[in-house]
Amino acid sequence: MISTSQECSLHSSTMLSLLLLLLIPSFVISSLKDEEKAISLHEPLEEFHAKMSQLDKEMEESGKLTMDNEREKILKERLEAFSHLSRMDNLTKTDVLDVNVHSGLINDLYEGDVLLTKEQLDSLSISSNSSLRARRQAWKPKRFPSNIWGANTPIPVSIDPSYPQDSIQVLRDGMRFWNDNTCVRFAEGAQGTNKVKFIYGNGCYSWIGMIGNEQQVSIGRGCGTVGIVTHELGHTIGLYHTQSRYDRDHNVIVNTANIQQGTAHNFDKETADNTDNYGIPYEYGSNMHYDPFGFAKDNKVPTLVATNKEYQFSMNGDMPTFYDVLLVNKYYNCFETNCKGVAVSCLNNGVQDVKNCRQCRCPTGYTGTDCGKVDPAFEVIPAKEGARVTKEISVGSGKYETATTVAKKFFVIQAPAGKRIELIFTGVSAVVTSSDCSYGGIQVWKNKDTRMNGLRACRKEELAQYYLSENERVFIRIWNKYAFTNATFTYRAY
Numbered sequence: 091m092i093s094t095s096q097e098c099s100l101h102s103s104t105m106l107s108l109l110l111l112l113l114i115p116s117f118v119i120s121s122l123k124d125e126e127k128a129i130s131l132h133e134p135l136e137e138f139h140a141k142m143s144q145l146d147k148e149m150e151e152s153g154k155l156t157m158d159n160e161r162e163k164i165l166k167e168r169l170e171a172f173s174h175l176s177r178m179d180n181l182t183k184t185d186v187l188d189v190n191v192h193s194g195l196i197n198d199l200y201e202g203d204v205l206l207t208k209e210q211l212d213s214l215s216i217s218s219n220s221s222l223r224a225r226r227q228a229w230k231p232k233r234f235p236s237n238i239w240g241a242n243t244p245i246p247v248s249i250d251p252s253y254p255q256d257s258i259q260v261l262r263d264g265m266r267f268w269n270d271n272t273c274v275r276f277a278e279g280a281q282g283t284n285k286v287k288f289i290y291g292n293g294c295y296s297w298i299g300m301i302g303n304e305q306q307v308s309i310g311r312g313c314g315t316v317g318i319v320t321h322e323l324g325h326t327i328g329l330y331h332t333q334s335r336y337d338r339d340h341n342v343i344v345n346t347a348n349i350q351q352g353t354a355h356n357f358d359k360e361t362a363d364n365t366d367n368y369g370i371p372y373e374y375g376s377n378m379h380y381d382p383f384g385f386a387k388d389n390k391v392p393t394l395v396a397t398n399k400e401y402q403f404s405m406n407g408d409m410p411t412f413y414d415v416l417l418v419n420k421y422y423n424c425f426e427t428n429c430k431g432v433a434v435s436c437l438n439n440g441v442q443d444v445k446n447c448r449q450c451r452c453p454t455g456y457t458g459t460d461c462g463k464v465d466p467a468f469e470v471i472p473a474k475e476g477a478r479v480t481k482e483i484s485v486g487s488g489k490y491e492t493a494t495t496v497a498k499k500f501f502v503i504q505a506p507a508g509k510r511i512e513l514i515f516t517g518v519s520a521v522v523t524s525s526d527c528s529y530g531g532i533q534v535w536k537n538k539d540t541r542m543n544g545l546r547a548c549r550k551e552e553l554a555q556y557y558l559s560e561n562e563r564v565f566i567r568i569w570n571k572y573a574f575t576n577a578t579f580t581y582r583a584y
């Protein structure tokens with residue numbers, strides 16, 4: 091069915107190019123829109139919706155979302171603890187799910203922003219049918235489809251001619267991110283049968299993996315941030331959402347009482363036998379993680395509650411993280427393909443850089459070919475034992491308008507070797523707050539291992555008041571895109 095509609099679309103796009111030569115621009119734009127709609131969304135939609143209802147039923151029957159008393163208790167505690175920190179109302183919509191709610195598309199896509207082929211859809215409906223397990227194992231893992239593009243193989247990319255010129259740069263920045271950090275290679279203008287086309291559709295969405303012929307990625311109105319482009323291209327590469335990992339129940343609790351009726355299928359999870367997480371730990375701050383308010387009935391109350399409460403406000407990263415990149419490099423076999431026979435040893439949890447095998451790719455705060463140096467971009471704040479010292483930091487233009495570039499400052503609080511750092515936040519405030527803190531916020535890395543995305547906050551209450559670091563360093567990043575972000579903390583070596 092999908093391939094039929096694609097043949098149709100190829101045919102109609104040939105017709106369309108003929109029309110383009112003949113007709114006035116306004117007509118062209120409206121026909122493009124019709125065409126995009128016809129080939130972009132699950133067709134027929136009724137069938138997709140029926141499938142999703144079936145999945146909802148299966149999930150209920152299988153008890154995938156049922157909680158035992160202990161989880162119920164944790165959930166209740168967390169919700170109470172965070173009740174005064176409900177979602178801010180005047181946030182600017184920068185999240186994929188928000189954009190797709192706004193565009194009215196959310197329920198026509200899988201997990202809010204994903205298009206699935208018939209084959210992928212069919213593989214979902216047996217996910218909870220144990221009598222079909224044996225058959226399912228013959229299927230390719232659903233989370234990481236085998237239909238990937240190939241290491242270092244140019245993925246031909248085109249941008250729809252009607253795409254708004256002033257929004258094209260973020261598409262290129264998003265492609266460049268994956269090109270610079272992995273062996274995936276988006277190549278605008280390259281030729282090939284299987285290819286990707288950016289469209290300015292109604293919302294943000296993508297297919298999962300390479301589906302054959304031309305597949306679209308929609309980066310429509312409201313989706314024009316580099317982080318959304320990397321997220322949608324993450325799907326194009328073959329990634330599903332982080333919170334559907336089979337081990338997600340150790341990390342998040344789905345607040346089923348607050349998910350909209352008929353959307354349970356969006357909280358489906360994989361099973362251990364059809365999924366490989368490539369040894370990557372669950373990352374709340376992954377670029378592929380849902381916003382914690384996705385599919386909420388009451389959109390001030392989260393639908394995803396972190397079992398590790400420190401991370402409640404740190405879900406859904408604005409850009410792919412160290413682990414997101416590592417995942418793609420493992421999934422695409424980039425280490426083997428690019429660096430076979432080249433050994434490199436890395437400090438501070440660095441990993442071999444697949445783009446330059448003789449050096450390491452470093453986690454937050456470190457740099458150098460072996461990640462042995464503290465990154466000089468982080469201004470050193472020396473910490474001594476004894477009295478606590480207070481530091482106030484303000485980042486931003488102070489102007490009450492959205493800045494074109496994000497202002498950033500980086501700090502490392504450094505204690506003498508063998509000591510730790512005691513850190514107390516007494517104030518954190520951004521003028522505009524949102525669940526992703528994209529208009530201003532702070533991020534803190536207090537563990538020795540800085541691979542995991544840091545704790546994030548744009549209000550003081552979103553951070554714990556007291557931290558004791560694991561080793562002699564704490565890394566801090568503060569950013570702002572509107573007026574200012576202020577942070578005040580006291581610290582000492584301990």
Ligand SMILES: *[C@@H]1O[C@H](CO)[C@@H](O)[C@H](O)[C@H]1NC(C)=O
Binds near residue numbers: 178179181521522523
């Ligand atoms: C909304 O944003 C304005 C600044 O644009 C701020 O002054 C106000 O406190 C915010 N309100 C909420 C509820 O976040």
Ligand SMILES: *[C@@H]1O[C@H](CO)[C@@H](O)[C@H](O)[C@H]1NC(C)=O
Binds near residue numbers: 148219220221222
């Ligand atoms: C599971 O598969 C069996 C065998 O095909 C079928 O009879 C049964 O109805 C299925 N159950 C569900 C819940 O889909």
Ligand SMILES: *[C@@H]1O[C@H](CO)[C@@H](O)[C@H](O)[C@H]1NC(C)=O
Binds near residue numbers: 519
């Ligand atoms: C943030 O810091 C700036 C610069 O020190 C200051 O002008 C501003 O009043 C501060 N805002 C708040 C809310 O503390």
